[in-house]
Amino acid sequence: MPDDHAPASDLKRSELARLTGCNLETIRYYENVGLMPDPPRSPAGHRRYGRAHVERLSFVMRARELGFTMEEIRGLLSLVDRGGHTCAEVEGVGRHHLGVVRAKIRDLQAIETRLSDTIARCSGADTPECPLLDVLNQSRLRA
Template sequence: MKRGKLAQSTGCNLETIRYYEKIALMHEPDRTESGHRVHSLDDQRRLKFILRSRELGFSIEQLRGLLNLVDSDDYTCGEVLDVTTQRIADIKSKISDLKKLERTLSDMSSRCAGGEVPDCPVINSLFDEQSLK
């Protein structure tokens, strides 16, 4: 199938497919005698794998590592688990950071009456570095 059909079948933007080819997450597609790029069902499966992995928040480097394992045909479930466990740790860290951010913003906004005066506790807090720690 041509790139446009691949994009349509996966819901992926053409430019994104080009980018994944450029950074070698996608293999260089075969070409017809007239030079048109053609993708196989394996290419479609690989792109779906990439898209799903990105939805789950795997970085390009983590994804590259997973694909290198898959491409080697010599990987263990334990190796995949290591990458996944690291992703879970990253997520937990981000959740913790977001909770701190929520507490800080909630505290700042709780001091604001929302009135018509220009003196705003939220703005004052944003200028005060200590309130963001």
Template sequence: MKYEYTIGQVAKSAGCKVQTIRYYEQIGLLPNPIRSEGNQRLYSNRDVHRLSFIRHARDLGFPLQAVRDLISISDSPDHACEAADEIAETQLKDVRARIQRLQALEKELSRMLDHCHGGKASDCLVLETLSDHSLCVTEDHKNPA
């Protein structure tokens, strides 16, 4: 196995910061890489691949713990697909819940702004609405998301 990439090159190809890679190493998400004579980290293609797996999962909004689980699944020889499935499904539910919540927020915010644009500065509906929760149309945003 060739170890040919510096941390900077790897960071660039993964679209993340150098510190992020060191952070992943520190928390055990990436293995300790070998070092050059001058004590600089050297990465193989395999390492690069793992990092891109992590970044992709993170881009998809998976929390680090889920990424950890996904890695251990994909590392295990029998690839327990159902477990990976379940993690992805949990994540999907979470994403959908967040979308719902954000849409409720959007509704309330734009309602607030619509009214305010029409009114005078003296009776700013933005501030009034914020002051008085009872003016809310939607109460959905109180739900966890």
């Protein structure tokens, strides 16, 4: 769709927020931690964003949606910014993160199994005896 009739430049912070769906304060936060560049300012000191900022923020947001840490995103951005990056480098970051994600899934699945197995044995009755409490109380010291 040709959309050039809409300038999408010289945006205020609130407009960038609305356009990207990013929280207003988070934009400033990303600037502080170096994920977003210091934007040019109006004479009164108000931030003015352009198309490049919209794309940069969108990149950051999509990376966050995929669970990349800010450190990893900084890495990805510096790869791209310095130019001459390779797919291999980017893939390396991605594979590492994928490993972390898979590890988290495994941890949570172990919890899920243990928890659902335990709860399945709950009577749901008005008695104080409770398999879940037993699991939490099961002392390796006695027994």
